[in-house]
Amino acid sequence: MxxxxxxxxxxxxxxxxxxxxxxxxxxxxxxxxxxxxxxxxxxxxxxxxxxxxxxxxxxAPVGPEFAELEGRLAGLDGEEAARAAVAGLVDLSLRFRLQVKILLQDVDALLNRPELPDVDGLTERLTVALSGRSATPQARVWAWMAMLGIILTSAGELTLPEETLRAELTRGALRTLGLQTD
Amino acid sequence: MxxxxxxxxxxxxxxxxxxxxxxxxxxxxxxxxxxxxxxxxxxxxxxxxxxxxxxxxxxAPVGPEFAELEGRLAGLDGEEAARAAVAGLVDLSLRFRLQVKILLQDVDALLNRPELPDVDGLTERLTVALSGRSATPQARVWAWMAMLGIILTSAGELTLPEETLRAELTRGALRTLGLQTD
DNA sequence: TCAAAAGCTGGCCGATCGGTCAGCTAAGGT
DNA sequence: ACCTTAGCTGACCGATCGGCCAGCTTTTGA
Structure with missing residues (x-):
């Protein structure tokens, strides 16, 4: 051996x-x-x-983390929920960059896997959390899609320091949602 | 026959x-x-x-359109360039939704094709145009990647009226770049 | 010391892929 | 009426895919 x-x-x-x-x-x-x-x-x-x-x-390690985020968002609403969703998604996308990229590359074929939590439930939860600040249903859908896209691209070959990237991602997502970025 | x-x-x-x-x-x-x-x-x-x-x-029809956008951006700079880049990218992503989705799915394998214009040149031009409003090089890169992601996700299965979607995409992109959206 | 077990491999299998080819069918010009 | 040719197809080919298996080598522990 x-x-x-x-x-x-x-x-x-x-x-x-x-x-x-x-x-x-x-x-x-x-x-x-x-x-x-x-x-x-x-x-x-x-x-x-x-x-x-x-x-x-x-x-496998991605599933429980997403489930935990879903549970965390369940107890929040409004702007608080939106900020928590952004922070959670940015954090997960940075800690599992390669896995997220794999998932989103073959999103249609790979998404409903048993080792991942219920995608539809998480999607709905995130949509509600992120759409709290938007006026129209169209904007809701778009805000959610934009967030996914931002996270997708962040999982690429960028070699910036993680803390810099985390700040940029968070700031951009909050801006997109129309939230203040201190 | x-x-x-x-x-x-x-x-x-x-x-x-x-x-x-x-x-x-x-x-x-x-x-x-x-x-x-x-x-x-x-x-x-x-x-x-x-x-x-x-x-x-x-x-094939995508190449000349992107080349034309690149040429249009060559004569602009600052906020004017950024707004033109956003308008051009949103327009192209809406008119060639399926083609853009195909390109970005297998981006590494498909991008440097002869029927498409020089990708590196276009990327550089867009980066310069979109980063005019950003302070740091990191933010530049991120802004460009976020734009790509937004366009990618917009090329999905959304069935909103094209004019609504165009307005949402443009507004979100400008917000992300820190530009006013009237 | 030596058998049992773990780690590993070359060679093989059926399925499916992109691509080729001889030949069939039907339309169109004369 | 007939022949050319464009459109089309079933059958086949080599390459590559994921997966299987008999058997080899090396470690382990009683």
Whole structure:
């Protein structure tokens, strides 16, 4: 045995999350991951039951975090809810940049996965929270979509210091929603 | 012969642009397009030399439009440039919603294509135009990325009246850039 | 010391991909 | 009436995909 099981699994997950984020889930082959991780394709399928299981495991830590945000927003409304939604989404998008990018790349195919919380419920909760300041239903929808887009693009190859990026993202999102940015 | 050549080509392009936008370029097979267009896979390759040629042809009308916007921005600067950039990007994203969505889905793989104008030049021009109001280089980059994200999400399945959507997109982009929205 | 188990691999499988080709059908010019 | 040609298709090809398996090597512990 060359490496311990936990080491190899970690290497595989590290390679997979980077390659999936760079070229998409469908655009990354098992051989690509194996080469990057420094092992054979067969070794991947020794540690993981199939390609989908790799994706499931690297998305696993995201689910509980989003569920927690959803619960946090449940007790708020109005401007307070909007500010909490912005802060929460910015924080999650920065802590799981690669995972968020993977999710939004193949959004239609990947979104309703069991390891993620109920997307429709979270979406509705966020929409309500973010639309509190908007006058029309159209603006509501748009504000939510814009927020998603902002977070998507922030998950790219930007190499700014995290604190600078966090401040910029938060300020831009609040501006977009028409909230004061101190 | 069942249909005229121009009719079949138009049907194929119509199917392809919708399917590429919905499932991505790699996620759409020639058989998928053929089934949707109501012909055989071999017929696709009678009218187009290969799969890539289909993508090239449906992206063709986008190139000159972006080049024209780049030229229009060349003679402007400051707030005037930023407002022109926002208006131009919103207009293009609305008139080529499906094409823009296709481009941004597989952005890394598709962006430097011959039928599109020089992306780096356009990006630089837009960055300069949009960053005129921002203080720091970080904010510049972010403003540009946010604009792209807004346009990306606007190219989704929203079914709002085009004029309403245009107004919302423009207002949000100007707000994000810190410009007055009358 | 030595069998059991863990880690790993080359080689193979069926499915599906983009693409090719010989040939069929029907429209159009003479 | 006939032949050319445009439109179209089923069958097939090589490449690549995800996944499987027999078996090898190295570690482990009784």
């Amino acid at each position: 060359a490496r311990s099981a936990t080491t190899t699994r970690a290497d595989i997950l590290d390679s997979a999350v980077r390659l999936f984020a760079a070229h998409g889930f469908r655009g990354t082959s098992l051989q690509d991951i194996a080469t990057d991780a420094g092992c054979s394709k067969a070794s991947l399928l020794y540690h993981f039951t199939n390609k989908d299981a790799i994706l499931t495991e690297l998305l | 069942a249909r005229s050549a121009t009719t079949t080509r138009a049907d194929i392009l119509d199917s392809a642009v919708r399917l590429f936008a919905a499932h991505g370029f790699r996620g759409t097979s020639l058989q998928d397009i053929a089934t949707d267009a109501g012909c055989s896979k071999a017929s696709l390759l009678y009218h187009f030399t290969n799969k890539d040629a289909i993508l090239t042809e449906l992206l």
